[in-house]
Amino acid sequence: MKKLTDEELMLDVSRGNLDAMAHIFERYNKRLYNFFYQMIKDKDVCEDMTQTVFYKVMRYRSSYKGGQFVSWIFKIARNVFSDQYQKSKKTLNNENLELIAHKNGESKEERNDDVAHLHNALNTLNSQDRELIVLNRFQGIKYDKIAEIVGSSEGAVKVKVHRIMKKLKTVYLETI
Template sequence: MASQTTRSSAQPPDGQPSDADLVAAVLKGQTHAFKTIYFRYSEQLFRFFWRRMNGREIAEDLVQELFAKVWRNRANLDPGQSLKAYLYQAAGNLVIDQLRKNPPERYAQEIRPEHSSEEPDEGRFQVREQIQAAIASLPETQRKVFCLSRFEGLKYHEIADVLEISVKTVETHMSRALKKLRQSLRSLTTLILFWGLL
């Protein structure tokens, strides 16, 4: 299960193969290399899906579907390109397909404290609702850039690969998104700065 993986990092620990090495091995049909990629990225991709689909089961299903597609289409992998960006591009496409099949009445980025099972009180819920609404009100590309940066931890060049835009365009969208969010969430600035969103 994707949610049960214990480690996922773009930077491999000492002694572990790089993403490029793993991709090269996968291109040769080496399944152990593919399993390493799975355990390196499945947990963060699970969170990516969960935040967007608001459901553990569907997030787990989409992780499995994503890696099944990556394996079937492994000939498209390129050791010279960012594996993380490739995976997030594929994940984004799956989310779009899923939302087309089952469009939600309301779409907003879900913000959940990591490793917390506590139910939010009414005040926290209202604050989260305001933040979600502000993020959801951003123009589409600004919202994607902001979420990929703040919630998924992608670097600007990785976001550029995922969205197929230039790094300079990513910087522009991020700057504009931050400006709009600071304006619309002025009363919550202290809390948001504590969370590290802005």
């Protein structure tokens, strides 16, 4: 089973072979967690959101009809993140969000000064821009798959990522 592609495994799951889900979990658990962690830096919430993605994959497995699995699962992850973001907006005010980002950004045992500085620069981006950078640069997802995830064209995603990287470099260098 480990030699099957993600798409073949998910088609097996959609047909009722739930044992194949364990292999999908092994392949995507850390990637999804890291995606969420790069976006919000709260370990507990990231674990919950990762679990929610796999719950939704199981619940909506019959809706998978083929295509790029990585795009399909990251669309689900993106929707879970959006739901969490909307929920947190209702429960926290902006001061609390900034306090959480600041507290998590200074964790000395997790990162050195350069990495902390990069994360602080990332936090200056709006959530859509940060999401594109995390998907492309941290998760290594190609532009065409990101375009599927966000519902855009590959060219538009390339241009947007290029502009965001330019903006990120400026912010990073200005705050050194």
